[in-house]
Amino acid sequence: MREAVLAGQAPPYPVRPVIDESWRRVLRCGLDPERGAVGNPLALDELERRRRRSGIGAVLPTLREGLLGAADAARAIVVVSDADGRILWREGNSAVCRLADALGLAEGADWAETAAGTNAIGTALVVRRPLQVHSAEHYVRAHHPWTCAAAPVTDPRDGRLLGTVDVSGPASTLHPATLSLVTAVARLAESELDVCHRAELEQLRAVAAPLLSRMPGKALVTDPHGWTAAVVGMVPPRRLVLPRSSDGSGRVWLPSLGTCTVEPVPGGHLVRVCEDDADGPAVPQRVVLDVRRARQWSVTVSGDAGSWSQDLSPRHAELLVALAVHRPGRTAAQLSEDLFGTPRREVTVRAEMSRLRRTLAAVLDHRPYRFADHVHVDLRRPDPPGLLLPGSTAPVVTALR
Structure with missing residues (x-):
């Protein structure tokens, strides 16, 4: 089946859709199907820097405890990557680690789909769901003697993709329960991150409450991710989407509150609604929808009051x-x-549009759903078009590709 796809022919049997789509993405990239992209691993100082910056390092003990014993017994290894597909940690059976070295599955190596072809780590980062890739399902022939199962780990505070946790080994070590185990441990790690976040919010609330009690008008204190810790003078939003950058004027426009001032406080931000703008937000004039990158997309809203971006x-x-x-x-x-x-699937669509309009109500109208007539929309797509939202199977996306 792989040989037929590489030759541009119809495969003799149906290929799993997630594998078929990955093969075709990699084929468009021009990757060598025999060896992949042979690149140098990260230097030790860069590897250490990525480890320190990676949010997945906080749950490394949980990942080890949940997977290392089972992987070692099954003659497999545990691999943890960052959101770029770089291998940050690798542990497990010593004999299998030596085999992995020969394969290039080493700390600091690049296992993104564009570098290593179809594989559990890189492809799970693209499709953002757990995945097992076995033997000849790998795009690169050199990887066919292996099997791997990976699950993405996301930050519950902001939905940011932190990386993947993966169990890999010789193809003979394939077990149908491996993917379920990896997925369960990844969800356990995310739950641990969520518990830590709730504890941080409680600490911030103890600082914020007395600060806001002496403050007139509408104000709230959020953590760095926009989750509300305390509020005064208004109905508390569960979460406030804060701007990634401002125009330096000391004021920012927030879609749900209008023009505000944002000031740092220990552990978060103090957001005060400007009284002269309390009747409504400034009217935005331009929306830039940037979907050029492989795994990170954003919308930027701008107008006279400044600009605001959201992933x-x-x-x-x-x-x-x-x-x-x-x-x-x-x-x-x-x-x-x-x-x-x-x-x-109208109910699903309405629920997702309701979430979008919580922060983009000033530029999104409904009945029917649309961008407001007064807004100029700039859709920035990748070149080539075939790389638009990799992993998406939405008909509107596949038609644009």
């Missing part, structure tokens, strides 16, 4: 792309067709 989940990126190419608007049923190929 997008894969689903929200799909929705905004659909609205950008259909400026007159789409009903919930039409967006369901755009995303799922059926008009019957």
